[in-house]
Amino acid sequence: MAVNMLIAGFGGQGVLFMGKIVAYTGMIEEKEVSWLPSYGPEMRGGTANCSICIDDKPIGCPIVLNPETLIVMNRPSYDKFVNEVVPGGVMVYDSTLIDAECSRTDIRIHPIPATKMANDNGLHGLGNIIVLGQVLKATGFTSFEVLSQALEKCVPAKKAHLLEPNLQALRLGYEYTVE
């Protein structure tokens, strides 16, 4: 399946890292991939975002303006992008961080209290990976196995001890059912 994804949040929340994991799923499946970060002043404290495209054919424009899948990790990004999702698309957001009632009925909305779940399970700082697990569940953009492999590729060797908690977070997010 083609991926047309925008991930947005504060710098430091692991937004670009999430994007990198998604991009690696495309690498593993030997597809065309692009990953484009915002690299402006927003990287230094404001909102950061990245666009990921995965397709069987070469990627044209790597900037995702109207995502099929939107992931938002803070309120400013929610406000900025909620109306950009294409009809029929999916939005996943961290409902611990974003208190919002979305009025759109033409997209599927998956709020997940990821930060709270991370804290409750001793997985501090892994809310982003929990969200990513939920994204997989909401979209089925790849398999759980491939996403786990991609995560393994993105956790650097010197942080290998963090792989297990990351995989646990991924599973937690994947198994969460939106009420």
Add this chain to the structure above:
Amino acid sequence: MGQKFLMKGNEAIAEAAIRNGCMHFFGYPITPQTEVSAYMSKVMPKIGGTFLQAESEIAAINMVLGAASCGVRAMTSSSSPGISLKSEGVSYIAGSDVPCVILNVMRGGPGLGGIQPSQADYWQATKALGHGDFQLIVLAPATVQEIVDLMGTAFDLADQYRMPALILADGMLGQMMEPVEFPEKKEAPAGAKDYATTGTQGKRKPNIINSLYLQAPVLEQTIRDRFARYEQVKQNEVRVEEYACDDAEIITVAYGATARVVKGAVDMARAEGIKAGLIRPITVWPFPTETIAKAAEKARGMLVVEMSMGQMVEDVRLAVNGRCGVSFFGRTGGVVPSPAEVLAEIKKLAGGTN
């Protein structure tokens, strides 16, 4: 070839340079190309190469002149304001007939401008990156893989024609990650750099690398000789991609990252039954004048799209020479045009009368 890596354009270009025998890099950091220097600084010391962060862009380009004079493959990279600073050194390198590779990861200008992607240095790159009568070979990749592929071309052509080659990229290409395959590492071809100042060992007259000629007729002759080489470059080294052009009535022209956006718009136009095509110059100097002139014979109209107020469009108009209408659409200052915007422009042309 073989393994695919997911890499930023800036890192890929550094790795590609090394694999093409460039062992000497002189730079100065500037967004959005700093990863080139960062990569070089990590790798060069491990392989016995030179990474040197100079005190300024001007120093870096003159170090390239020095290294290239010794016959080695040398490179520098920067982004728009930094490239302007290098222009004096680039002119000296061209006037000294030594090869080198320069990378410009363009950002919005003029002045310090911004740090988002731009193509507003086209005129500078193709007409006047420094004072005097000279040209650079200018290559404009559109994907991270093409950056890698063109790196070898840039070094080879620079050596072959003894002139600087410029890779004209932009912030989007520099910052984005795409899968890339690298060629096998090769040594810089040893060989006939008989101009290089490598020591005479008492066996020959000293080589002198120089761009100062106080006798006007002598200077004129060096320039004429150089331009004879430029003619060969124009004859032999034009590279261009034609996409869906065979039956196209509306021909778009775009280079670099913009061409990707335009290709998307061309596909969208085709899906709506509009016969659109794209000509993508890969060398912007030498410019694919003939390809464009030929396409203009049967096109109803051309649309040039750039991330600038319209610079390459002038070269397109010269090539078209009145054979069909040429219109322009651009975003500038760091704003990237969207496929939808370009599609709207294609539709305008398609809907218009001949």
